[in-house]
Amino acid sequence: MIEVVGLSKRFGSTQVLTDINAVFAKGKVNQVIGKSGSGKSVLAKCIVGLYVPEEGEVRYDGQSFHTLDKEAKRQIRQEIGMLFQSSALFDSLTVLENVLFPLRMFATMAPEEMLERAHLCLKRVNIIDKDGLYPSEISGGMQKRVGIARAIAMNPKYLFVDEPNSGLDPQTSIVIDELIQELTEEYGTTTIVITHDMNSVMGTGDNIFFIHQGRLWWKGTRDELLTSDNKELNEFIFAGSLMRQVRKAMKG
Amino acid sequence: MRILYHIGRYFQLQGEVFSKPERFGIYWKRTIEEIDLLGVKSLGIVALLSVFMGAVITIQTKTNIDSPFIPLYVVGFAARQSTILEFSPTIISLILAGKVGSTIAAEIGSMRVKEQIDALDIMGVNSAGYLILPKIIACVVINPFLIIISMFLSIFGGYMAGTLSGLVSSANYIEGIQFDFNAYHVTYALIKTVVFAIIITTVSAYHGYYTSGGTREVGISSTKAVVYSDVVILIMNYLLTQTLLL
Secondary structure (H helix, E strand, C coil): CEEEEEEEEEEEEEEEEEEEEEEEECCCCCEEEEECCHHHHHHHHHHHCCCCCHHHEEEEEEHHHHHHHHHHHHHHHHHHHCCCCCCEEEEEEHHHHHHHHHHHCCCCEEECHHHHHHHHHHHHCCCCCCCCCCHCCCCCHHHHHHHHHHHHHCCCCEEEECCCCCCCCHHHHHHHHHHHHHHHHHHHEEEEECCCCCCHHHHHEEEEEECCCCCCEEEEEHHHHCCCCCCHHHHHCCHHHHHHHHHHHCCC | CCCHHHHHHHHHHHHHHHCCCCCCCHHHHHHHHHHHHHHHHHHHHHHHHHHHHHHHHHHHHHCCCCCCCCCCHHHHHHHHHHHHHHHHHHHHHHHHHHHHHHHHHEEEEEHHHHHHHHHHHHCCCCHHHHHHHHHHHHHHHHHHHHHHHHHHHHHHHHHHHHHCCCCCCCCHHHHHHHHCCHHCCCCCCCCHHHHHHHHHHHHHHHHHHCCCHHHHHHHHHHHHHHHHHHHHHHHHHHHHHHHCCC
């Protein structure tokens, strides 16, 4: 479980996040949604420790992350898996080497076991026979899946996913969303997905957190999302024609 | 005041770079790769420059000696002294700052804008140490070899230009390069080389590591890496010469 308590972040004179309080449940897909520029990616970077908030704290299973020493932070980070918007695979390493990377860096297992684990992770995301290819030689959807395989290689307790569907076609997006949902249930991870894709929200979101103008504007479940009377939330979720048709059908 | 901010952040980064590596084996493997990439692959340009610069120094020295009272072995002597004291350690280091420095800044800067450094940090890897330390060790190890090769090739280039053009005889040139040889000058040159290698790698890595934005900023970081490395090399060249030769 990850708790965010009274978190505020600003860059210079620009206040980006103000007094965010949220609890991200274990074994659930927690989705942080909001418009571009609303502050959701900054929130994610504060949670994983890439940004230090001016106020508030982030607790990983009760441990306040930003007050820990460097070594303790490193220990927690080894329990975090993250899929970036750009996949962030290492260009100079092959698909297999990318998945092996965290294992070689931190795992205490034998090289054969590492190889076995890496192949298992790749198989889990349906990447087969691509071991020797470089990231530039595979499609965007495959890169995302390799990114997921790398993120789960160390059996993470916490899984962060930043805009998993950006640049992907709808079919591949569904595959990625389902994969994230399955892995969350399978490994019991605390999963946080940053997205503005409503298909993804309606498909896999267990708990939804809506960020608006740097504040946590609304939180609830997927079912509550459609029936909420929050004006800003409704403007966001029913901005697309598909969602407007869903609302029309619901009213009908 | 901005410069103090950069100097402070530069030394803070070095603190991260020189902290204990997670896995020595992985750092060792990366160091070998960097020796090949930054050192061995620079051998061609270093060799080419050295031969031609040695040739030019010889020809210019000879054409500037008008007095019959100056012995001809001075041509070889001047070529050797210019090469060992200044040309090989300093000029070649400035050239390497252009080649190696821009490579380092562009590589690390691209990794920054593609979120690969964030990925390393989130995994719990000391990204600064993992990316920069092998490059520093590689250049500190390989650059003295490059400079020694450069010294030999430059003096050889001078010999070839001098003897083939008939400006100086083989005997005079060889007498000149042996005349009043001071081994400490080679030590001085190698000390400079090691200091310049550290400057090239750390200054360039600093600019790459703190790149923010997109591909345009990666280009800007590469340019800054070369310019600042060159400026710091020139300042350190003066300070080291004053300290070690006077």
